[in-house]
Amino acid sequence: MKSRESRRYQLSIDTGGTFTDAVIADWRGALYLGKALTTPRDISLGVREAIQAAAAESGLELQALLAATDLLVYGTTAATNAIVTRKVARTAMLCTEGIEDVLLFREGGKSNAHDFTQPFPQPYVARRHTFGVRERINAEGGVERPLDEDHLVSLLRTISERGFEALAVCLLFSVVNPAHERRIGELAAAHLPGIPVTLSHRLLPILREFRRASATAINASLRPGMARHLGRMEKSLRELGYDGPLLVSTSTGGCMEVPMLLEQPVHLVKSGPAMAPVAAREYSRREGETCDLIVCDTGGTTFDVGMIRDGDLVRTRETWLGPRFSGELLCLSSVDVRSVGAGGGSIAWMDAAGLLRVGPQSAGAEPGPACYGRGGTDATVTDAALVAGYLPSEGLLGGRMALDVDAARAAVARIAAALGRDLPETAHAIINVAGETMITAIVDITVAEGLDPRDCTLVAGGGAAGLNVVAIARELGCARVLLPKTASAMSACGMQFADIVFEQAAGAFTTSSAFDRALVEKALAAVRAELAAVEDSLHSGSGQSRTDLFVEARYEGQVWQLDVPLAGWELGPAEVGALVRAFHAVHQRVFAVCDERSELEFLTWKGRLTVTLPKKEALRQPLRDARPLPRQRRQAFFDGVGLVDTGFFPGGELAAGAVIEGPAVITEATTTIVIPPGATATLSACGSYLIDTGVRA
């Protein structure tokens, strides 16, 4: 028996739009989940309640838990919500004169050529809040027009008088020559005391003025609000008795300390979804998996998909918040997680020409699916699951939420009549078509990276994941599915496994045939110095760290770059040769062609610092070779066999090592896992269901 002193805990909290999840890892590696409703007016209430719920699971009082907690990771959707609802600081934007409309024009593009019913999107910062600075720098960094400081000062006075709360600055080619942006920073500090200023070359040193301007504007607009939010959260956690390090999860798939985020709150955006792949990576490592992962998180209304390739998170510089083209584009390197509107609440309908459609309309939580009995009459995916026989007769949440089977049948019957099929078959068709939106999202994200789904294991989380995940995996050709028992809190679990991650980039344009080693090594030295300064400033972490280096490269004439890893800080002829070969290989993988005759262009040199945080190893249960008997048997509908006798297994009664052959349904408190005929689920020592889908690669 361990001494009381060694009974230490690690806590993670994820405040989502609807629920706040808390996860406790104890000293043995056991995980305890607590859920509470998010409390928008005072987030700390929901946080406290969720911690309390998790503490209760672990058999502790709140105070005792917090006193014995070594590390706390906090995640929040506050930044995402602030952008979506535009409840952000009143922000002024400074751009190069003549080019002030950069946020308005965006990069063009539209989703349907024939749709003339979409209004043109508003710029993130209004035109009337955007001001032109008299200056101009050219592509090589030369000054075409010196900065007119008198004019600038008059602009800053105007900004001061009109009560702006934040300032964003994005000048053309500031990445090549930041002198003018720096000078604006100095003058703004003098003329706009107390107003946070975001300079584009500091935040995101990449070319493409819209992308840089967009990130800069978003960051600037978040600074005052996120500073208040994080300050209040820290204060309330301290008042509850927590005195250890506080880390906050970010979109890079790691966490950062609060002071860094006060300057760059843009990293908080979509940080929750970024944590699901982190969780998936750890769960699959525990099972000894080595292949690439497709990571799905299914909620009531959205389906998020991400990837793990070669053991690493897949990142992107193109993340849309909201619809593509009309939402906001986040161009910081962040975990590639794409969201589509699909989930248990998606509504099935027949269009006028006789095609079965599911979504994009959703019944949401209110009125919800017909079977919730809250007045919904449309057939949703959840209703279809009930009619197909996949949901336990006692209802959801271990029986706390009863389901109205008759209402579900009535709803599905209307579709069945139009479709000319019987009820179970129709229900199954609805689930199939709903899965199609998810398959599209998975295919889109994997092909963009040149990943073949058939070589991947599918890791599924979220409350609605288990209904059709095996069917989706089969359709994609995946042989294995991993579904952790803690699937309903993927993001909060991911925070338990996260490290401190910080990226820094520097631009240095050169080519493969005339490689400017001095220029590149100077850029890398700047990256190295910046990362060292960040590492020195940290208060938490194990002291173990590593830095991964990358360059964004392309063929001459291309404009979209690919990331290629560097072996080290030095770039002699041998290293450059290896780099060129690595680029051809990446290009071949992603685009199905490579062009070895073409010259390469190198643009942005990036370093990613990872400081390891202490982690608990998984608690392993002894394996028992068992074929448990079902608690009950019911009829459920499956492709190819129709209605068949299906065993229902409460997950809480299963021991590690249990093997369950389909057709079967495993009911967990927060999710239901459907195992079709031909598939087999095994509960692992670490508490994950490993499902052999029956597909042979």
Place this chain on the structure above:
Amino acid sequence: MNRAAAKSSDGLRDPVLAAVLANRFDGIVREMTNTLLRSARSALINTGRDFSCAITTADNRLLAVAEGLPVHTFGSHIQTASMTRLHSDLARGDAFLHNDPYLGNTHPADQTVLVPVFADGRHIFTACAKAHQADIGNSIPSTYHFGAKDVYEEGSVIFPCVRLERRYQMIDDVVRTGMRRIRVPEQWRGDLLAALGAARTAERRLEELCRRYSTEVIDTFIEDWLDYSETRMMQAIRALPKAVLSADGAHDPVQPFLPDGVPLHVSLDVDPDQARIVVDLRDNIDCVDAGLNESEACAINNVTTGIFNCLDPTIPRNSGSFRRIEVLLRDNCVVGRPRFPKSCSMATTNVGDRLVNLVQRAFASLGEGYGLAEGGVSLGAGAAVISGEDYRRGGRPYVNQLLIGGNGGPGGPSCDGWLTYGIPVVAGLTYGDSIELDELRFPILFATVRLMPGTAGAGRYRGAPAMETSYGVRGGRMIVVIISDGQYNAPRGVLGGGDGCLATTHLVYTNAVEQRVANFDIVLLDGTAVLRGRTNSGAGYGDPRTRDPRAVRDDVLEGWETPERAREVYGVCLTGSIDDESLAVDIEATTHLRR
């Protein structure tokens, strides 16, 4: 489950499978699109997205277009028909290069890679990747040769559906031919490889799909999907009033080739009883001795685009829905079919843009709720083809079309015009250039790229405003080829909506002297002047004095409209000021003014 037995009331053999597979085909086209966008070399393709991908059936019916430009994709099946006609020995591993406007292509600049896809040993699909090249070896450094009296003067290299690959091996003869005749040949070769990569990607996916579902199921799906699409189109047409519609307009004069411009006439027979629309383009002048003739593909696809613009935007766009549209053409007519060797150099844009506009304006004569106003049509300074030698890189040659600061889009029955609309044939789908990337790549320096306040065609739903783009050359000399329609005949408003503004091009010298440039011209920039282009705004839909006064206020607040025009054109009186955000509608004064 017996799939054949499950027949829905509307005749789909398998409505569930149709939903699933339609989605897969769109996914494949999106993957092609992603491949081509990301790996292409010329800015026009990799930044501007002036390209499209499509899948046709072996018997040359258009099946899937995803997000392709309508002007590119709607004729893909006409193009693949020439492949099956000319090549009786199609085999797996083949690829063809096709840019022949007399054999179903749009215009010579749109080089298309066609890959026949095989399953169970038979040709089942053709994957099409069409991209607008930065150069095609014309006798002037532009892919739009307005003055070409015939294809010989035009000078483009035409590949009349020639075999590019056999057994997956490149036939170098073809590539060498292009490398000798096309400016900046490495850029061209890179773009060709990108298009080939996209088509091969589709081939791989289509083969997988056929293995997964069996060709039998796929064949069933094809018929199901085209029938379904036809049904959707029939339902849309049945909801229209029965009418014979027509509209007249003109492409601007072009000196000295076309002093009277190109007068245009379209008539449409909308027949809800038969669920058909017949478009007659035969009552138009003969082919002209200039590069403005429509190819057969463009004549058909541009009027079809105009029709789709006026219907439910979710109707699938394929040969199924096209069955309900008939386009009547005649030989040697300026709006199709061109008689060889008359030039179709500019078939996708100028006259093509006017055709889209005429059709959607004709639909508006059905009354409120129907049709659209006209969108901007100029291809001025911001859409010019620039070329020269880059003094910064030892005089290396460059050529590329700019895509920056386009025209305003048209007002419609329920919405204002789209700001980054471009021209009618692309309708906002193309991307705009990045100023920084253009300046990095070419010795160009932009002075302005901005919205022009107070220019929008007024209406209950207004057009989008015009834009101004100006730039100079940083060193050496730059040739700029401009083909700007919309300088004499403005985009027309409908149902009381105002016209869009006219486009202009000027040289602005360092001493502030401004000199008007002809609408179609080749300009030499040498550092003494900046070229300034102003585009058309989109035209308005409906009476501007019925526009929601709050929308007028928002336009003034954001500097899209002026307070003067708010009062005079829209009849809206405003109080308060922009600076302190107190701008508000004076309801009483507005009501009085609008009385």
